[in-house]
Amino acid sequence: MTPPDKTLLPLQKKAKERSVKTITIEYDLETLVKKIKKNVIKLNPEYQRNHRWKDETSSRLIESLILNIPIPTIYISQDVDVDAEVEDDVARYSVIDGQQRLTAIYNYINNKFRLEGLNSLDELNGLKYEDLPPFLTRRLEERTITCLRIDSTIDPQVKFDIFERLNSGSVELTAQELRNSNYRGKFNQLLKKLSTNETFTELARLDPESNKVKQMYDRELVLRFFALAHNDGFRDYVGGFKNFLNTKMNSFSQLDHLELTTFETNFINTFEMIKKSFGNTPFAKYRCEEKNTLNLMSKFNVAVFDSVVVPFYKMSQSKTQPITNYDKFKTLFTDIEYFKSIEGSTNDMNKVHTRIKKSLEIFEL
Known part of the structure; x- marks a missing residue:
């Protein structure tokens, strides 16, 4: 058996340390909204941008959910171990990718905007969540979304690397949004x-x-x-x-x-x-x-x-x-x-x- 090349040991160690442990979970929308409301899931960690979707964009997502059209996976980070005792206002999970989608869902189910610009279900234009017929509210509440949860032991910098990689092909970040993700800390909070x-x-x-x-x-x-x-x-x-x-x-x-x-x-x-x-x-x-x-x-x-x-x-x-x-x-x-x-x-x-x-x-x- 050929002994391992000692020059590769640092690389092996680094690759192991930066490997990401994940678990895939299916959440229905009713559960997700409850977790967000209770701050179990934090929508806006420091490295995230502000919510930038217009109501029309959010409406098209809601239409896709009603029609059972697949939407991309949501990436969340487990920041606090599930067995750890923390204060009620401390979030256990933060959103790495999917903030715009989750915010749109949360806002709609909390009646913060009316549907607009829909084509396939144009009859729903102008309706808030509370205005939907019961069979559609049930369909939305029971619709599931795939969430990929990243282990709590992951190195914080790796988490931010994942965020940048996942967002490299999406809406281009402004210079200050990039600074917001790269220069975290108390000065960023002061800004x-x-x-x-x-x-x-x-x-x-x-x-x-x-x-x-x-x-x-x-x-x-x-x-x-x-x-x-x-x-x-x-x-x-x-x-x-x-x-x-x-x-x-x-x-x-x-x-x-x-x-x-x-x-x-x-x-x-x-x-x-x-x-x-x-x-x-x-x-x-x-x-x-x-x-x-x-x-x-x-x-x-x-x-x-x-x-x-x-x-x-x-x-x-x-x-x-x-x-x-x-x-x-x-x-x-x-x-x-x-x-x-x-x-x-x-x-x-x-x-x-x-x-x-x-x-x-x-x-x-």
Whole structure:
């Protein structure tokens, strides 16, 4: 018998450690909905995206379930052993793949939308779950879905690898959705929390129901704030804004609880100061016309956002009294060089540096 090649032993060990143990289970929809409602199954772990399906897409899934058309397997992770004693609010399972489908099912059975856009069963258009005839509600409740459960002993990183592999052929993730899955932890949780701050959402003119918010644009804007403003981070930017934000998020993910608490305080103070000084549209963009007349182009512009948040962040930390004359700041729009820096490819390195430096000059910082 040929002895094993010792050079292969590390590979064998690694393959064994990263092997995935699974078990296939059939759940009926009534059971799945109950498990989700009781938080036994967690629909939105950190690495998942927000629910992005429109009601029409969700309706077609419900139609497929009624017609007994096969749907893809749901992948769930067993996070807590079934025999372990945990608090009632601790989920035992999290969804690795199938979040959109399970959310659609859960929402429909809880009467959160009406069916629309159906072709095969067009008679059902406009009906909520409670409006369906009894034989159809029974059919839905008893319809089973195949779930592949991944063992609780799996290495956490392998779980995220599975998530990325399963989603590689689905709807393309935005840059922030990818960061949400790759840079997990307390800073990522802070982004989620701050993105709902009332003053921030008001000034950034964010609609919580918009597709941009569903795709985590609001969280990316919070990350952009810290990346450019904290410790004059804009000076680190040498091109490639997506990678710049990736690097900053990775760095911020290493911060401890006390540092993150300071981040939160600085964020809230900065936006409160901006609102008090510049009103409800501090990030508006203007075009200079004849005789230096300024005409409003948009009520929110991300390049103007950069110009305002960096100096206000500095002032909030140093307790410097901010300039309250918004008209003085608006003279920047009469500066041809500044206006060019907020037009076109606004993430160009020179444009980012130009608009922030000129803004700091206006603020005398």
